[in-house]
Amino acid sequence: MSVAGGRRTRAGAIGVVGLTALLATGVMATPASAHTPVWTVDCSKVTVDLTAYNPRVTNKVTITADGKDLLPTRTFGREFHKVVDIPTHHAKVSIRLVVEAGDGAQFSKDDTKVSPVCEGQDTPQSPSPRPTPSKPAPSKPAPTPSSTPSSAAPSAPAHTPDAGSSTPGDLAETGASSSTPIIAGVAGAALLAGAGLVVVATRKRRTSGR
Numbered sequence: 001m002s003v004a005g006g007r008r009t010r011a012g013a014i015g016v017v018g019l020t021a022l023l024a025t026g027v028m029a030t031p032a033s034a035h036t037p038v039w040t041v042d043c044s045k046v047t048v049d050l051t052a053y054n055p056r057v058t059n060k061v062t063i064t065a066d067g068k069d070l071l072p073t074r075t076f077g078r079e080f081h082k083v084v085d086i087p088t089h090h091a092k093v094s095i096r097l098v099v100e101a102g103d104g105a106q107f108s109k110d111d112t113k114v115s116p117v118c119e120g121q122d123t124p125q126s127p128s129p130r131p132t133p134s135k136p137a138p139s140k141p142a143p144t145p146s147s148t149p150s151s152a153a154p155s156a157p158a159h160t161p162d163a164g165s166s167t168p169g170d171l172a173e174t175g176a177s178s179s180t181p182i183i184a185g186v187a188g189a190a191l192l193a194g195a196g197l198v199v200v201a202t203r204k205r206r207t208s209g210r
Helices: 001-034 180-209
Strands: 040-042 045-052 057-063 068-076 080-085 095-101 109-115
Touching: 040 109, 045 068, 045 095, 068 080, 068 180, 080 095
Parallel strands: none
Antiparallel strands: 040 045, 045 080, 057 068, 057 095, 095 109
């Protein structure tokens, strides 16, 4: 009876140890398999989901973009969920996720992904320089009238011929009227007539003296 009871006690102890080891293995395997973080990156944001971490230790997460802090180091327990906006960029950006698990380096994560350029955010062309407006030429000052009278003699006004002036080729007007020849003819006739009367009178005197 004592031998049989000892065997039963030993078998029961082995079973308890085996079950305890199996449970411990399952408990340890569950958080270990869940320590892989899930995260995605697109052109405008980073999405991070960390679950099933050991809440009894201090876990840390950091996100950088081209070496600059996008999410400064944060501590978390069992879970961490975050959506972080990426600033507008015109070239690809390198996004790095660092997770430090407090229960061992084998559960930590250091991964890098690339954020592409969003559609419509291509590198903008530099604006063409605006033409410099030309400055208006400075206006010249009005000439100051000289106080000294000009020494040059004023030019004589052009002679305007009268309407009755003779045409070129005519003799210059001497002051005699156009009736001068007629008067001269009458005067000559009168002189001849007077001379004739003198001659007649002389003959009569001579005749009467005889």
